[in-house]
Amino acid sequence: MRAMIEDFRIVPAGHCGSGSMRNLIYHYCGLDLDEGVVFGLGAGxxxxxxxxxxxxxxxxxxxxxxxMEADYAVTMGLDYEEKIQPDNDLAWEEVKQEVLQGRPTMLSGDILYLDYREYKVHFPGHRFILLGFDDKKQEVYIADRINAHAETCSMGALRRSRNPSDAISTYNRWGKFSSGTMRxxxxxxxxxxxxxxxxxxxxxxxxxxxxxxxxxxxxxxxxxxxxxxxxxxxxxxxxxxxxxxxxxxxxxxxxxxxxxxxxxxxxxxxxxxxxxxxxxxxxxxxxxxxxxxxxxxxxxxxxxxxxxxxxxxxxxxxxxxxxxxxxxxxxxxxxxxxxxxxxxxxxxxx
Incomplete structure (x- = not known):
């Protein structure tokens, strides 16, 4: 099985969380804000x-x-919530279903294990967006803060990043938009x-x-x-x-x-x-x-x-x-x- 969300705008950013949230709210809400404004609105x-x-x-x-990402939803009154899922298999199935429904999805993980990133350092709270996957190639496609195109990452590297056994973990945390409503x-x-x-x-x-x-x-x-x-x-x-x-x-x-x-x-x-x-x-x-x-x-x-x-x-x-x-x-x-x-x-x- 292969799926890819093609109509997602990727704007590079200075910071992963505010950059990811800026791109997501543009997609879901049609709101185009400066990254610094997004960071501040998230009480970051x-x-x-x-x-x-x-x-x-x-x-x-x-x-x-x-x-910050969840707090942005609080300040703006968005239908967005973050969840954790300690079971790695269930965690992948949850976000895979989001992509199959055409919904780009916020992920959190340790940047050290993402094989497309050249700068190697432990950082457990890195944020990036899942846009697609290819089961046959064992690849996922990610919007990260560095480039204006989707990155290719192995499924194994993504799995380890999201819930590493040898470092601080965010336990497969992911964020779900249920609508683009802003209250x-x-x-x-x-x-x-x-x-x-x-x-x-x-x-x-x-x-x-x-x-x-x-x-x-x-x-x-x-x-x-x-x-x-x-x-x-x-x-x-x-x-x-x-x-x-x-x-x-x-x-x-x-x-x-x-x-x-x-x-x-x-x-x-x-x-x-x-x-x-x-x-x-x-x-x-x-x-x-x-x-x-x-x-x-x-x-x-x-x-x-x-x-x-x-x-x-x-x-x-x-x-x-x-x-x-x-x-x-x-x-x-x-x-x-x-x-x-x-x-x-x-x-x-x-």
């Missing part, structure tokens, strides 16, 4: 830090939460997403920490929001004394730019969203808040080359001091930004 921004003994270095640092207007969705983001960054909503703690298993440290940033801030000051200090610095550099963040640890995307949010909800977003969002993105981007230099010279105390100062500055910017937004958003939307 976060700072998640957790230790993970099986990784090298033994921690992970994410600039987004784990539920919330863009200004309404904007306000809802701002409230979710502010509450998560301030620690009022602890859902992202709880989700990541459950997924990562045997971590000893797991924090999100501004508290996650503070944890990163504390941890980075311990790294100069470690033998593997270079790998720590290299990982942070990758986390800021190379791990499909759209630049600036996802802050480039959020700055785009904030410009749009100012237009949609001037009652909630001030011009100063937009400036702070852009400053945070610039500061994160400036930290990246510092971490590259440290990776090359891990015993250079001056470089470490520079990095610590930059991290402190970023925290001050984001603390101020979310303090400002809390004054307007949480007062208007209790």
């Amino acid at each position: 921004l976060d700072t998640v830090f957790f230790t993970y003994e099986d990784a090298d270095p033994p921690f992970m640092l994410f600039g987004r939460g784990s539920s 919330n207007s863009l200004p309404e969705a904007c306000g809802i997403s701002l409230k979710i983001t502010v509450e998560r960054m301030l620690g009022i909503d602890k859902s992202q920490r709880e989700l990541m703690a459950e997924m990562s298993g045997k971590n000893t440290i797991c924090e999100a929001g501004l508290k996650g940033f503070q944890t990163f801030q504390q941890q980075i000051k311990l790294w100069p004394e470690r033998e593997n200090a270079a790998s720590h610095a290299r990982y942070v550099d990758n986390a800021i730019v190379k791990f499909g963040t759209g630049g600036g640890f996802f802050r480039n995307h959020y700055a785009v969203f904030m410009v749009w949010a100012r237009e949609q909800r001037p009652d909630l977003v001030s011009a100063d808040s937009v400036k702070l969002a852009h400053l945070a993105a610039d500061q994160w981007n400036a930290l990246s080359p510092t971490m590259q230099s440290i990776a090359a010279q891990p015993t250079n105390a001056d470089l470490w001091n520079q990095a610590h100062e930059q991290v402190d500055d970023i925290y001050h910017t984001e603390y101020t930004l979310y303090g400002q937004l809390s004054d307007t958003v949480l007062r208007a939307m209790p």
Whole structure:
């Protein structure tokens, strides 16, 4: 059996989740939004830090939460839900039936095992879209963020990616659109997403920490929001004394730019969203808040080359001091930004 959805528009993206969701909502809803706007409407921004003994270095640092795609459906009032299916055979049958019905389908998996991706790193929450399959060739056809054409992947690689036995798993998570109905207007969705983001960054909503703690298993440290940033801030000051200090610095550099963040640890995307949010909800977003969002993105981007230099010279105390100062500055910017937004958003939307 072979099936392929031919009429799906693939637009390359800076980030897998917001890029996939942008392409899916265009297909199902006819809504064409900038990727940064999609990211912000999904309340995607976060700072998640957790230790993970099986990784090298033994921690992970994410600039987004784990539920952005599902949260976009909440803010927009979409008929979209995400499911997990621990049984690999049933998991494949479920998404195969979606394709047979002509419905492109959101998948989640570890990017390391996808055989068409040249950049090899463990990332368990990679998002991509299933467009087709060929049983005879044992191939599947995927819309990913890199190219404007469908990628070819072996069925075995897809199966392992979706539920690996030797790494963090999202247990064959997949997302289903039941219709293209949108129940919330863009200004309404904007306000809802701002409230979710502010509450998560301030620690009022602890859902992202709880989700990541459950997924990562045997971590000893797991924090999100501004508290996650503070944890990163504390941890980075311990790294100069470690033998593997270079790998720590290299990982942070990758986390800021190379791990499909759209630049600036996802802050480039959020700055785009904030410009749009100012237009949609001037009652909630001030011009100063937009400036702070852009400053945070610039500061994160400036930290990246510092971490590259440290990776090359891990015993250079001056470089470490520079990095610590930059991290402190970023925290001050984001603390101020979310303090400002809390004054307007949480007062208007209790």
